[in-house]
Amino acid sequence: MNFMRGFHRCEFCSLDEVVAEKDGVVKLLGSAEVWLPGESVLYAAPNLIVHYIRAHGYQPPAEYLRAVEALDVDEWAPPREYVWNNRES
Numbered sequence: 001m002n003f004m005r006g007f008h009r010c011e012f013c014s015l016d017e018v019v020a021e022k023d024g025v026v027k028l029l030g031s032a033e034v035w036l037p038g039e040s041v042l043y044a045a046p047n048l049i050v051h052y053i054r055a056h057g058y059q060p061p062a063e064y065l066r067a068v069e070a071l072d073v074d075e076w077a078p079p080r081e082y083v084w085n086n087r088e089s
């Protein structure tokens with residue numbers, strides 16, 4: 001969500017580019033947000049959170065992890081009133 005023009009690099013390692021791969025699709029991280037519906041909140045995190053967890057052992061709050069486990073990616077759509085410039089929706 002909310003793709004930006006520039007890239008933010010990881011401040012904890014020396015990688016010039018951070019990517020994530022799922023099902024053969026590779027995404028460059030560092031220029032967008034990940035949105036996640038919670039029970040009564042909408043979480044927004046830099047998409048580098050994937051790298052922070054995998055590479056640096058970041059542990060999101062328990063509420064966030066429960067929301068990840070409860071999410072059905074195929075069924076969820078972000079609330080339109082909060083989508084500013086999402087080019088993939």
Ligand SMILES: [Zn+2]
Nearest residue numbers: 010012013055
């Ligand atoms: Zn890093």
